[in-house]
Amino acid sequence: MYTAQGTIEKSHLLAQHQPLVRRIALQMLAKLPASVELDDLIQAGMIGLLDASSRFEEGKGAQFETFVSQRIRGAMLDELRASDWGSRGLRQSARAVEKAIHKLEHVLGRPPTEGEIAKEMKMELHDYQSLLQDVQGCQLLYVEDFAKGEAENPFIDMHAQAASHDRGASNDPLAQLLESGFRHQLIDAISTLPERDQLLLNLYYEEELNLREIGAILEVSQSRVCQLHSQAISRLRARLKDELKED
Known part of the structure; x- marks a missing residue:
């Protein structure tokens, strides 16, 4: 979906890529201790998705899916470091x-x-x-x-x-x-x-x-x-x- 200016509508991007957040969270969770909660990773990933949707600039060469995946993973890793998940x-x-x-x-x-x-x-x-x-x-x-x-x-x-x-x-x-x-x-x-x-x-x-x-x-x-x-x-x-x- 596009706006009147021909740019991708942010709300549509968010709805479309929410399953990606969960998939990345599950992939990371498999490699982390049992003390890490899936919901915490998903919440952090959603913040990364929101950030990516506001920062992405079309025409810069990067595909949105690649760009947003990096932002989601980065937000999850930031959350892990901030919460000191490993004592x-x-x-x-x-x-x-x-x-x-x-x-x-x-x-x-x-x-x-x-x-x-x-x-x-x-x-x-x-x-x-x-x-x-x-x-x-x-x-x-x-x-x-x-x-x-x-x-x-x-x-x-x-x-x-x-x-x-x-x-x-x-x-x-x-x-x-x-x-x-x-x-x-x-x-x-x-x-x-x-x-x-x-x-x-x-x-x-x-x-x-x-x-x-x-x-x-x-x-x-x-x-x-x-x-x-x-x-x-x-x-x-x-x-x-x-x-x-x-x-």
Whole structure:
């Protein structure tokens, strides 16, 4: 629908794209702890949709669906950061797993087993697996690594700042990462993970299967998929830190 001036009517755009807000919220919720409420994500996404409808300028080259999807996701991530959905204790636990994996990979020269990681962390195996389930979602790069006030430099910000010194680099941190070759480093890091971890990440992020579907393929429970996903992300972060230090 168009106005008398030939522009798209905002109310029509809002009504048309409300289902998109729910779809994006459900996609994000699958990768977040159980404490995050779907309604909270949808409410934040609607604010992003309203903002997008007022900011979108036709004729600028960007399609509205692409533009609004970015705004909706951004509004949801802002809400997650503002509400501190992952407690400081959980973030510290997630980093402890990552550090243990990083240390063992250097000592062993290979990806450590769950038992070896648990032993390094001075935990019983079942306690370590329970911890993996608790920290599910706390290691996501686009949330955790933009956190401010931590003892360590934010992982993405640090790399994006280095890339920003390149001539003609974008002001968008994610665009800087892509321009700097981070995507290739990510692919290389994934290729070093155990085969099961590679399959799990592909099913989760590329195929966008849910936990039940992945569990059926791997022949494990949904909770076990959750544990394996947390461990795979920790392995990936540990490897990426080494890759970035070599640049």
